[in-house]
Amino acid sequence: MQDKHMLMIPGPTPVPERVLLAMAKHPIGHRSGDFSQVIAEITADLKWLHQTTSDVLMLTVSGTGAMEAGIVNFLSPGDRVLVGNNGKFGERWVLVSRAFGLDVEEITAEWGKPLDPEAFREKLEADSQKTIKAVIITHSETSTGILNDLETINQYVKNHGEALIIVDAVTSLGAFNVPIDDWGLDVVASGSQKGYMIPPGLGFVAVSQKAWKAYETAKIPKFYLDLKAYKKATDKNSSPFTPPVNLMYGLQAALKMMKEEGLDAIFARHRRLTEATRAGVKALGLPLYAPDEAASTAITAVMPTGVDAEAIRSTMKKQFDIALAGGQDDLKGKIFRIGHLGFVGDRDILTAIAALESTLQTLGYQGATPGSGVAAAAKVLG
Amino acid sequence: MQDKHMLMIPGPTPVPERVLLAMAKHPIGHRSGDFSQVIAEITADLKWLHQTTSDVLMLTVSGTGAMEAGIVNFLSPGDRVLVGNNGKFGERWVLVSRAFGLDVEEITAEWGKPLDPEAFREKLEADSQKTIKAVIITHSETSTGILNDLETINQYVKNHGEALIIVDAVTSLGAFNVPIDDWGLDVVASGSQKGYMIPPGLGFVAVSQKAWKAYETAKIPKFYLDLKAYKKATDKNSSPFTPPVNLMYGLQAALKMMKEEGLDAIFARHRRLTEATRAGVKALGLPLYAPDEAASTAITAVMPTGVDAEAIRSTMKKQFDIALAGGQDDLKGKIFRIGHLGFVGDRDILTAIAALESTLQTLGYQGATPGSGVAAAAKVLG
Incomplete structure (x- = not known):
């Protein structure tokens, strides 16, 4: 049957008909x-979504x-940075940072575990010379479904006073509360095909006043990605x-659509969908890859035993x-990932859990009582 | 009246309904x-459009x-390059080259005049030490409607033997014959909202084998724009x-759609539309900004006298x-530009010339005989 596809991956995410x-x-x-008016309206709404009065810039x-x-x-080049790495996208921060000659100190955690904020605290507190220029982390690690504790790590960065906090919020912006101004986040990057509910092709960078100060002395060459050019144009709705x-x-x-729903409602919905998904998967006897206390509200990774993830x-x-998404790198074939980010509602989660339940029966998996997954998910949603 | 808009600018260009x-x-x-199949099909078709068996890479x-x-x-950084500059986009090549630390020698021509190939020949022939690493030029200069003589300049680059030829073909690819393999062009950049007949958001870079050899020793830092990563993925339809x-x-x-029309027919159509536009404008007594022998087939710039361009x-x-597009930088208010690039047919040119004729009457311009513009354009199209 054609055109009956259902996307439950962490991006591209489902797109509403009116957006298409x-x-x-x-x-x-x-x-x-x-078109200036379109830019003006989008810019204002992006600031609302990012909970900031500073700049949110839009790049192709x-x-x-x-x-x-x-x-x-x-x-x-040569700047000392702490980079959190506990998955594919933390690793990408390391690669990007090294490509541009930064002096990278990795703070790692095993894939499937959150970064330990204390490891950041120790390094930051020991840095009395203030040589650390930035702390760079992935908020929601898409490859594992882990939500790192940005709020606590950022608190230690604030205590340090000098370092910028640079965040990949690609799968947390619009799925989890990221109050940029309240927390004082300096640089927050995200992409359109995630919580934004539109197809891929647009990237966003929120920039604090402190980050703009750092811009003045930053020496890595740039042209197409020079954010000052975007700021100047955006200030003129261009x-x-x-x-x-x-x-x-x-x-x-x-x-x-997001403004009509409201930020609190959006975050509550993502929390509810995450809890329902996790409850359904647990009830089916499949081990969740990320612990409850560090679960991304965008994606749930499952590491099945007694049944093949790729099957x-x-x-x-x-x-x-x-x-559904598979595992990346070492996790290939070992996990599958259910996306519940963006334009996803209760019905989608029930559907996915029901289909998963049926799939397990088809594959002869003995660990689950038929009906138990949907029942558990429905209980959360009810 | 809403939604009755007609785009005659050099990009975004009109988009066919089936593309929308x-x-x-x-x-x-x-x-x-x-989606791998989609990538495979597009990649093959892009090579056809670029007239190359080497790589054409697609970037967001x-x-x-x-x-x-x-x-x-x-x-x-430090590489000596010759950069042609006779308009806004030649200037952009200069800015990009300088941003990344290249040793730029500009070869300029007045805006509205083509680059002089002899100026390139002299520099290249004098370079017995082969210190020139690249010649960088804009083929169709969108800001002025000038088509630079890429074929001749490239011939001198070939005689030099070492330098790469790097071309901005943003408004010539798909509007003018750019036989990449036949001419031996090394790097050819273009964008989707032009001859490709689709909205903005995609960039393309064709890369020769000689350019890939240069890649091996190139030292400017890069990550998102690292073309080797695109090549590796594209080779696997990813x-x-x-x-x-x-x-x-x-x-x-x-x-x-382009394959159905055929390359020769596409180029002939753009030539015909250009000639009709120029004939119509000339008959109306308005001075063309670019000379006939260096006229871009994507865009015609007009520098009216006795009537205000912005009016x-x-x-x-x-x-x-x-x-219609206005002038950029120093040409602001002095010229207007008619785009006839991509999804544009005979009817669009007649329409634009007829409307221009009527506009001149409305503005009280005395230099044109009513009907003469359309008559002249129709004669070319007939």
């Missing part, structure tokens, strides 16, 4: 007065491009380079046309 | 087998991002970072809802 149709509008000139890049912009604008007009129509529609994904795809 | 509708399809996972960037990728992957899935659906549909644009917009 907004994207199908014919483009207009990006230097026109009409994937999430990795937004992460790179977060590095090259605020640091110089863009430094041709922006992806149609994706921005989609973004305009999606942000309107589950394959049956889910073939029989129910539900796309 | 393709973009409104729900995204699927970019790591799925189904605007045209400037593709230009920057063309620099940072193949050169090192992408290094999340690609803009929906724009790629659009690209798939647009490339199919023309404003009336065209208000009465006929036709968007």
